[in-house]
Amino acid sequence: MMRWALLFLLVAAPVAAADEVRPTVVSLDYCADQFVLGLADREQVRALSKDAERPFSFLRKRAVDLPRVRALAEDVIALQPDIVVRSWGGDARALKFYERMGIRTVQIGYASDMEGAARVTREVAAALGQTDRGEALVAAMPHAAPPTGRSALYVTPGGVTAGKGTMVDAIMHRAGLDNAATGTGWYSLPLETLVMQPPGLALTAFFGFDDYAFDQWSVSRHPALAYALKDADLVTMTESRLTCPAWFVADEAQDVAAALEAAQ
Numbered sequence: 001m002m003r004w005a006l007l008f009l010l011v012a013a014p015v016a017a018a019d020e021v022r023p024t025v026v027s028l029d030y031c032a033d034q035f036v037l038g039l040a041d042r043e044q045v046r047a048l049s050k051d052a053e054r055p056f057s058f059l060r061k062r063a064v065d066l067p068r069v070r071a072l073a074e075d076v077i078a079l080q081p082d083i084v085v086r087s088w089g090g091d092a093r094a095l096k097f098y099e100r101m102g103i104r105t106v107q108i109g110y111a112s113d114m115e116g117a118a119r120v121t122r123e124v125a126a127a128l129g130q131t132d133r134g135e136a137l138v139a140a141m142p143h144a145a146p147p148t149g150r151s152a153l154y155v156t157p158g159g160v161t162a163g164k165g166t167m168v169d170a171i172m173h174r175a176g177l178d179n180a181a182t183g184t185g186w187y188s189l190p191l192e193t194l195v196m197q198p199p200g201l202a203l204t205a206f207f208g209f210d211d212y213a214f215d216q217w218s219v220s221r222h223p224a225l226a227y228a229l230k231d232a233d234l235v236t237m238t239e240s241r242l243t244c245p246a247w248f249v250a251d252e253a254q255d256v257a258a259a260l261e262a263a264q
Contacts, residue, residue, distance in 0.1 A: 022129035023082035023104075028071040029089025030057045031244035032108060035124040036085055037062040038246065039133050046079040049089055058240040058248060077101055083127060087244070111245035113170040114141065114253075121247045141250035145176035145257035152235070153180040153199040159189045159225070167245055171237075172203070174253030175260070194228035202229055203256065205237045235259045 022044050027036040030051040037048070037059040047069035053060045069075050071090035076098070084090075084098060087108040095105045106127040111117045118138045125134020152172055154162045162168035163183035172179050180199050181187075241252040 020129065023127075024080075025128060026069060026076050026079055026081040026084045027052075027089075028076070028084055028086040030054065031087035031246075032085040032089060033057055033063065034059050034244045034246050034248075035108065035121070036128070038137065038248075039121075039125050039130045040128050041130075042066065044128065046081045047076075056240050056243050058238075058244070058246075060240075073097055077103070085124060085127070108245075112165055112167050114174060114250055117141075117167075117245045117247055117249050120245055137247045141247055142254040144174045145254070148176040148260060150176075150201055150260075151178040151180040151199070152201040152203050153189075153194075153232075154203045154205070155189065155225075155229070156205055159191075160186055161189050162186055167249055168203075168242065171242075171249055171253045171256065174250060175256040177201070177256075177260075189225070191225060191228070194225065198228040198230075199232050201233045201235070201260075203235050203237055205239045205242055233263060235263075 022041065024046050025036055025040055025044050026047045027033045027045075027049055029049050033048045033052045034057065036045060037052070045066055047067040048063055050068050050070060051057060052063035052066070052068060057063065067079075069079060071086075073091065073094040076084060076090070076094075081103060083104045083106050085106045085108065098105055104127075106124060109116075109120045109123060111120050118141065121138055122131075122134050125131055125137075154168050154172070161181045163179065163181040163185055165184050166186065169179050169181075180201075235256055237256065238252055241248050
């Protein structure tokens with residue numbers, strides 16, 4: 001009798017898991033939107049952030065027809081979600097208030113490499129009751145390209161580059177490149193050095209979004225930078241993939257590698 005009872009439990013357990021009701025969710029910023037749009041069922045989504053369809057939101061096409069909400073505590077609570085997902089959105093002081101109202105906060109962790117992006121994807125997927133979907137996205141992350149023996153410099157409109165310890169650096173290495181920026185973190189491009197030692201390859205992310213207007217006097221318009229890059233091979237990156245440490249950063253690395261191969 002005990003053996004049959006144990007067999008019943010083993011057979012019934014997966015059915016119970018499959019019938020589990022997944023939590024409803026509100027996301028508070030466009031980075032959180034990417035994880036919710038990529039991992040959650042549409043019926044789980046009570047609301048996305050107001051920026052969900054903006055050009056810098058990579059999965060913006062999936063946001064069509066889904067509700068939006070301001071990242072204000074009273075607006076979020078009115079929707080009565082089970083969880084809120086955030087990267088930086090909303091007032092941090094409201095998080096304890098959400099908890100007191102029975103709304104759990106899922107904080108998207110920091111990641112500066114592919115392993116970190118996979119970890120964060122798994123963490124948010126588990127919170128959304130979508131572990132299998134998260135594992136599938138991580139498993140589909142493209143592998144690293146073989147080393148090319150080339151180095152590249154990352155260039156932004158504000159004259160800033162990305163050194164060691166940044167996701168851009170991880171994308172470069174995943175694409176088979178070395179990073180020509182020798183510093184750590186984000187810092188201003190040294191124009192004098194660039195003129196004397198111009199890069200042979202530059203990865204550009206000029207964030208040409210519809211409402212983006214950088215200063216006419218920014219470094220990106222400086223003639224010295226134009227001179228330094230005039231003979232360089234240029235690869236344009238997909239800017240919206242660079243705004244959040246999600247699984248799709250590996251796809252960006254694959255696209256960079258493909259662009260380099262096509263240019264040979």
